Amino acid sequence: MIDWAWILDHLDELAWRTLQHLYLTAASVAIGFAIAFGLAVWSIRWRAALRPILGGTGLLYTIPSLALFPLLVPVTGLTDATAIIPLVLYSLLIFVRNFVAGFDAVPAEILEAADGTGYSSRGRFWSVEVPLAIPLIVAGVRLATVSTIALVNISGLLGDRFGGLGFFIFEGIRHSFPTEIFLGGLASIALAVAMDAALQAAQRRLTPWVAQPTAVGSPGSAVRRPVPS
């Protein structure tokens, strides 16, 4: 069923595919974070922008990844951008939702108190709103990272420059070689679970005051506790 000798022969490739997977994930999450942060800030300042932003990012999310990666090839060629652009686009919905929920969760009294103590609006934003939004910001990073790790696999569709560990899955399908498909699947599951656990640990350290969930909805909305009152 599984050709273990083949797997042992390909440990080098396994290592560099893992690095490729992490590189594509990190680049996409970083860019997605920056763009979504801008969008979230814009939409809390100018509320009318929120619905179109959520609608737009939601619509992007319905484009199947099996289509979006290949459809970019004629535009960006076989460059890293062809993998990173869709990954960034898919991360936006997760980030924007969590950021906006995070800023919304800051109680109005606290904002008023900050205004009353003489914060400028920029000072209030960076010293009061962002720190208080951190639990949901961090939860968004975790959710987006795990989702991006899964989607990196699909970019293996484009050929051997892409896909990280998912490349093995596509290569195995091309050759009808279950061992390679299995290796890609197992390794990318291990990577996803390990990263999720690492980010959960980071979440606990960064926001120790947040009651750890018994999640509702998703790891992202897990920290959205019912309003006390």
Add this chain to the structure above:
Amino acid sequence: MEVIPGIARWFVDPAHWQGPAGVPARILEHLAMSAAALVIAGVIGLAVGIWVGHTRRWAGFAVNVANIGRALPTIAVMAIVLPVTAAFDSQNGFKVYPAVIGLIVLAIPPILVNGYAGVSGVDSDIVESGRAMGMRGREVLWNVEVPLAMPVIVTGLRSATSQVIATATLAALFGGPGLGRYLVEGYAQRDYPMMFAGVILVGALFLAIEGVFALAERAVTPVGVRQRSRDLAIRPGVGGGP
């Protein structure tokens, strides 16, 4: 831009609406595969989630396992299932089973977690009132906890359904059925109108299902809790992925 006329021509070509590779057949395959996965995931997820929410036994364990399940890339689950199913059934083992099993794994976590959250989140005063009125444990479960948990349960089913409908396209990678075939075959043949048609069909199906659930969520919410449940609305999490 000759893409848009190309897509329009693809859609009006009667050949694309007939036979086993036609749009109606592919939509039915897509729905059948998704429904099979959702029914199995629904039975498992609701049974475990509601039981755990009612008894509070094993709650942390069940929710933690479900949350790890959320992290699993569906394509990877399909990939590790494949050697097993291919060994058992060389005909379909390479096609539909890995896809359905991957989709079941995708769908269980939101259903289970929301089943648990819905039932365990019912106000304990209400549960005690039920007991005080002489209801037994099972009656409290079915007449009090489950009806009040229904909006949250349906939200979980909705979230699972959206994710499954979107992710079922991956089945085509393993030679399986459904709308993903237009994407995979379109890419293999560099037939961009076919790929765009696939994107549009998947998006339309996705939005249609979302619409059905929006109505269903309203319908199952007991009238008395409608306003309140909107305030506490637990939005479906984004998992699985496009």
